[in-house]
Amino acid sequence: MNPKDYSADIHNDWCAGCGDHGILNALEKAFAELKLQKHQVAVFGGIGCSGKTPYYLDTNGVHTLHGRVLPFATGAKLANPQLTVIAVGGDGDGLGIGAGHFANAGRRNLDITYLLYNNGVYGLTKGQAAPTIRQGEKTKAMSLPSMQSHLNPIMLALTAGFSWVARGYAYDTHQLSTLIQNAITHKGSSFIEILQPCPIYNDLHDKQWYEQCEATKLPRIYSLQEEDYDSYVPPGANKEVHEQKMIQCVMKAQEWDERIPVGVFYHEPGRAELSQQIATQQTFYQALPPARQPAIDKNNQNLLDLHHIYAELTI
Amino acid sequence: MSNQSLVWRIGGAQGHGVDSASTLFARSSAKLGFHVLGRREYHSNIIGRHSYSDVRISNRQVGGHCASPDILLCLDPESLCRHINTITEQGCIVIDAADIDVDLTSLKFLDASLKKQLLEQLSLTKQPSTISGLLACLPDKKFTVVKIPFATFSETLQNTCAVPRSLAARSKNIAMVAVSAAILNITEAILVAEIERVFAGKQKAVELSCLTIHLAYEYVKTAIVQSRINLPENVKANEQRLWINGYQSVALGKLAAGMGMQPYYPISPATDESHYLEAHQTVPLLEGGHAGPLVIQTEDELAAITMACGAALTGARVATSTSGPGFSLMVEGLGWAGMNEVPVVVTLYQRGGPSTGMPTRTEQGDLQFVLNAGHGEFPRIVLASGDVQDCFYDACRAFNYAERYQLPVIHMLDKNLASTSETVLPFDEQDLRIERGELAQARNENESEQHMPRFQITDNGLSPRPGLGESGQRFWTTGVEHSEWGQVCEDPLVRTSMMEKRARKLALAADEIPLVEKLATYGNEQATLTIVSWGSNKGVVVETVEQLNREGQAVRAIMVKLLWPLPVTELQKLIRKNDTLVVVECNQSGQFNRLLKEQLGREADHLILKYTGRPFSLEEISQSMHKIISGQAEKIMIHANPFE
Numbered sequence: 001m002n003p004k005d006y007s008a009d010i011h012n013d014w015c016a017g018c019g020d021h022g023i024l025n026a027l028e029k030a031f032a033e034l035k036l037q038k039h040q041v042a043v044f045g046g047i048g049c050s051g052k053t054p055y056y057l058d059t060n061g062v063h064t065l066h067g068r069v070l071p072f073a074t075g076a077k078l079a080n081p082q083l084t085v086i087a088v089g090g091d092g093d094g095l096g097i098g099a100g101h102f103a104n105a106g107r108r109n110l111d112i113t114y115l116l117y118n119n120g121v122y123g124l125t126k127g128q129a130a131p132t133i134r135q136g137e138k139t140k141a142m143s144l145p146s147m148q149s150h151l152n153p154i155m156l157a158l159t160a161g162f163s164w165v166a167r168g169y170a171y172d173t174h175q176l177s178t179l180i181q182n183a184i185t186h187k188g189s190s191f192i193e194i195l196q197p198c199p200i201y202n203d204l205h206d207k208q209w210y211e212q213c214e215a216t217k218l219p220r221i222y223s224l225q226e227e228d229y230d231s232y233v234p235p236g237a238n239k240e241v242h243e244q245k246m247i248q249c250v251m252k253a254q255e256w257d258e259r260i261p262v263g264v265f266y267h268e269p270g271r272a273e274l275s276q277q278i279a280t281q282q283t284f285y286q287a288l289p290p291a292r293q294p295a296i297d298k299n300n301q302n303l304l305d306l307h308h309i310y311a312e313l314t315i
Numbered sequence: 316m317s318n319q320s321l322v323w324r325i326g327g328a329q330g331h332g333v334d335s336a337s338t339l340f341a342r343s344s345a346k347l348g349f350h351v352l353g354r355r356e357y358h359s360n361i362i363g364r365h366s367y368s369d370v371r372i373s374n375r376q377v378g379g380h381c382a383s384p385d386i387l388l389c390l391d392p393e394s395l396c397r398h399i400n401t402i403t404e405q406g407c408i409v410i411d412a413a414d415i416d417v418d419l420t421s422l423k424f425l426d427a428s429l430k431k432q433l434l435e436q437l438s439l440t441k442q443p444s445t446i447s448g449l450l451a452c453l454p455d456k457k458f459t460v461v462k463i464p465f466a467t468f469s470e471t472l473q474n475t476c477a478v479p480r481s482l483a484a485r486s487k488n489i490a491m492v493a494v495s496a497a498i499l500n501i502t503e504a505i506l507v508a509e510i511e512r513v514f515a516g517k518q519k520a521v522e523l524s525c526l527t528i529h530l531a532y533e534y535v536k537t538a539i540v541q542s543r544i545n546l547p548e549n550v551k552a553n554e555q556r557l558w559i560n561g562y563q564s565v566a567l568g569k570l571a572a573g574m575g576m577q578p579y580y581p582i583s584p585a586t587d588e589s590h591y592l593e594a595h596q597t598v599p600l601l602e603g604g605h606a607g608p609l610v611i612q613t614e615d616e617l618a619a620i621t622m623a624c625g626a627a628l629t630g631a632r633v634a635t636s637t638s639g640p641g642f643s644l645m646v647e648g649l650g651w652a653g654m655n656e657v658p659v660v661v662t663l664y665q666r667g668g669p670s671t672g673m674p675t676r677t678e679q680g681d682l683q684f685v686l687n688a689g690h691g692e693f694p695r696i697v698l699a700s701g702d703v704q705d706c707f708y709d710a711c712r713a714f715n716y717a718e719r720y721q722l723p724v725i726h727m728l729d730k731n732l733a734s735t736s737e738t739v740l741p742f743d744e745q746d747l748r749i750e751r752g753e754l755a756q757a758r759n760e761n762e763s764e765q766h767m768p769r770f771q772i773t774d775n776g777l778s779p780r781p782g783l784g785e786s787g788q789r790f791w792t793t794g795v796e797h798s799e800w801g802q803v804c805e806d807p808l809v810r811t812s813m814m815e816k817r818a819r820k821l822a823l824a825a826d827e828i829p830l831v832e833k834l835a836t837y838g839n840e841q842a843t844l845t846i847v848s849w850g851s852n853k854g855v856v857v858e859t860v861e862q863l864n865r866e867g868q869a870v871r872a873i874m875v876k877l878l879w880p881l882p883v884t885e886l887q888k889l890i891r892k893n894d895t896l897v898v899v900e901c902n903q904s905g906q907f908n909r910l911l912k913e914q915l916g917r918e919a920d921h922l923i924l925k926y927t928g929r930p931f932s933l934e935e936i937s938q939s940m941h942k943i944i945s946g947q948a949e950k951i952m953i954h955a956n957p958f959e
Contacts, residue, residue, distance in 0.1 A: 010802060038789055039784065039785065039786055039787065039788065039789045040784055042628075042783045042784065044625070052803075054791065054793075055791065055793075055802055055803065058766075058789075059789065060783050060784075060789050060790060060791070061790075061791040061792070061793075061801070062625075062628065062783075062791075062792050062793070063791075063792070063793035063794060063795060063803075064621065064651070064794065065621065065647055065648070065651055065794060067617075068617060068618070068621040068647075068648070070618075071578075071613065071614075071617070071618035071619075071621040071622040071625065072621045072622070072624060072625035073625060074618075074622055074625065075576075075578065075621065075622035075623060075624060075625025075626035075627075075628075075633075076625040076626060076628055076629050076783055077625075078576065078609060078611065078622070078626060079575065079576055079609075079625070079626035079627075079629040079630075079631040079633070080629040080630075080631075080782075080783060080784045082784055083629070083783060083784045100614050100615060100617075100618075101614060101617075101618055103614075104613070104614035104618070278609065281596070281597075282596060282597055282605075282607065282609065283597075283605070284597070284604060284605045284606055284607075285609070288604075288605075288606045289575075289609070289631075290575030290576035290608070290609050290626055290629070290631035290632075290633070291575065291626075291629035291630050291631045291782060291783075291784065292575075293573055293574075293575040293606055293608075293631065293632065294572070294573020294574075294575065294606075294632055294749050295573065295600055295606050296573060296749050299748070300748045300749045300750060300751075301744075301747065301748065301749070302571055302572070302573050302744065302747065302749055303600045303601045303602060303606075304570055304571070304573065304598045304599075304600060304601075304606060304607070305598065305599045305600065305601045306567065306570055306571060306598065306744070308598075308599070309567065309570070309595055309598075310557060310741055310742075313557040313558055313559050313563065314555060314556070314557055314558075314741075315342060315345045315346055315555075315556050315557070315558050315738065
């Protein structure tokens with residue numbers, strides 16, 4: 001399969017120059033590299049420009065509700081553990097209205113991938129400040145500078161418990177595609193913050209801003225891995241190693257302005273994944289997950305034998 | 316009390332064994348063959364506030380809770396304060412002799428208004444403001460008072476079983492149950508057998524409880540307790556029966572329906588059901604192996620319903636369970652399920668509203684909300700259960716409706732049903748069928764290159780339903796108005812056809828669902844005096860109707876089970892022009908009456924309402940009906956009992 005095989009034959013209504021195009025290309029490329037079967041992939045979108053991603057992919061596509069993309073995606077993955085589940089949404093969707101779900105998706109460590117398209121604004125409602133806009137910043141459509149502080153998606157993902165945390169850049173399709181592949185392959189909840197310029201409403205952080213710092217004349221974006229940053233927490237690592245890896249992730253997550261790191265910030269494959277936890281309580285879970293139930297006979301009668309429960313209640 | 320039924324009540328502080336005491340008494344009386352009906356009232360509190368439990372035992376099936384107990388066990392002084400005024404004429408009160416001098420002004424949890432009322436009562440009869448004063452302030456009532464010397468029981472327990480005083484003190488609930496059982500001539504062995512069942516494997520607990528029971532029986536024997544209370548004449552039930560409450564019945568119905576998953580967020584009074592399911596999530600299969608629902612706790616109700624929707628898209632049978640405040644949060648997910656034609660069941664245990672309201676009290680205050688919840692217009696099915704038995708079959712049926720018509724189904728219950736226990740015949744699973752509706756078939760290879768038209772326009776509105784992850788069934792789905800392919804589409808004509816397609820499914824449901832699943836009638840079918848009601852009022856309404864007919868009054872009741880689509884045609888056939896309509900509901904504004912008026916153009920001639928947070932009692936419905944029959948009734952009759 002090649003990347004375009006995953007592209008739906010639908011006219012795309014994103015603006016020219018929008019970072020979303022790069023993300024879509026990176027997704028298609030990642031699916032192709034991983035040779036995923038279309039029917040086994042389900043892409044869930046939140047609300048906003050980013051939420052339209054599922055329409056443009058020839059996989060299963062579910063356009064959900066504002067802020068709720070993660071619980072929808074979680075429900076599908078829990079019911080059918082064979083599915084490859086990708087959730088995508090904007091920074092307003094995931095860090096504003098959906099922040100509670102973001103934190104809880106992390107702690108569950110279910111094997112899903114969450115892509116957060118961070119453009120700093122609510123594009124589709126014409127440019128209001130998203131929770132990632134810093135105090136004092138004012139983008140084109142804002143009447144006044146933001147009075148509120150910003151959220152740091154990488155730090156939030158780390159503390160929420162995502163076991164694979166990364167940042168990509170929408171215009172570096174090649175690197176982003178590799179990150180997406182690794183995120184999908186990772187057994188656990190994986191998170192990628194994607195720096196995604198909005199050419200219409202975010203005039204502060206546009207392509208030019210990311211790609212050249214006025215003070216240093218160098219690109220702001222640099223790769224963590226190219227500078228030998230080691231995100232890997234070996235399974236069974238002791239407390240000190242854990243702490244050291246978390247501290248370096250927090251420190252790197254603080255970098256902004258002159259240098260902005262992309263790449264894998266934190267990678268902990270040893271943390272227990274939710275479906276494995278479920279299988280310890282429901283030993284039949286992998287063979288008979290919710291999507292493979294109810295167990296019925298040819299007369300559409302239930303095959304569950306409730307006698308032992310009736311016995312508990314019998315006088 | 317009549318010779319057919321006896322009402323037993325135990326009151327005490329939460330955390331002091333009210334519930335386990337009533338279960339002990341209820342199961343013991345059920346073993347004698349009686350029909351048993353139980354009710355629980357409790358505060359939103361962990362330890363200390365007043366709770367009470369009723370057990371009504373009868374020699375035939377009864378459905379109504381009663382306001383007046385024949386026998387009242389008071390684990391603490393507050394219980395006497397709250398219930399003494401309700402005791403029947405010839406009743407029996409069991410108290411701890413040590414409580415007799417407690418001053419009721421010292422009781423911190425007694426509500427100010429009730430305290431004031433009792434103090435007035437005491438001052439009128441010139442009695443002191445103590446428990447003994449209260450016992451003497453109702454000279455007209457001929458009740459018996461049994462003052463058990465629990466302190467001496469406790470001493471014996473400490474010495475014989477070598478347990479600390481605190482542990483011996485916790486046997487008071489069992490001591491009182493045993494005293495009441497001895498008074499009613501229930502044999503000691505029946506209680507002992509029940510204790511051995513409950514504390515199986517806990518030898519020390521069995522020993523302590525059995526000694527407590529023995530001390531109580533000896534006390535009743537030697538103290539020669541005089542009581543005019545007797546068990547009803549027994550008709551021995553030979554059949555095997557279950558002792559089960561509403562939420563357990565719903566949970567079993569869901570298992571019988573083959574539910575695959577239930578995401579939920581804790582909320583009173585719905586949590587008990589999910590908790591019970593969690594404890595039974597691994598069930599043997601008839602052909603070997605195991606299956607059962609994945610019960611998963613979410614971060615909030617927004618996540619509970621959206622997780623349920625996500626799971627349903629894979630083809631799983633899914634439900635979530637909540638109460639009013641949680642349902643308020645679920646509304647956006649409900650609309651999504653409506654728009655995306657997702658089969659999802661929402662089990663709604665109503666409680667006192669609005670806002671946090673009364674978390675552990677009952678109400679039927681959510682009907683209009685449920686019928687209209689969500690912006691825009693989309694089809695939904697709403698059904699309400701009437702009693703513990705119905706809970707099972709309705710819970711099961713809800714999934715068939717959801718999957719057949721591909722829409723959200725709201726199964727309405729309330730706190731009253733959740734905490735009503737009853738002896739019922741084992742559920743009959745023989746006639747149950749799991750109907751999955753129109754499932755998409757896997758397509759051949761060429762076709763599978765294409766997406767499925769998830770929202771294909773059809774005559775009856777139903778489109779074959781694919782599952783996420785199924786081979787050859789790839790699809791798009793969206794909360795945005797869409798084409799047949801599940802792609803955004805705002806074309807005026809497509810929009811119109813999609814709205815109409817979705818609406819056709821509701822018309823199909825109204826047409827297909829059989830009458831017995833829509834409503835049930837009771838009493839004299841020729842009667843012009845007709846009660847129309849819904850939900851958990853069934854017990855009191857049906858029993859009152861039967862009683863009135865025995866008294867020679869022609870009355871009938873129509874209990875509506877399917878609230879949406881409302882069986883308009885069927886109701887129009889049943890309700891004649893000159894019928895006197897009485898509507899009974901547990902809310903303030905008569906929400907069901909409003910629905911009847913809107914849909915049938917008929918409204919109640921008399922409206923019987925209650926919104927204290929407690930269910931109707933038999934006495935209340937009976938009193939209102941007698942007023943109606945004698946022509947002395949107001950149009951709206953509102954009940955409020957200060958002692959519940």
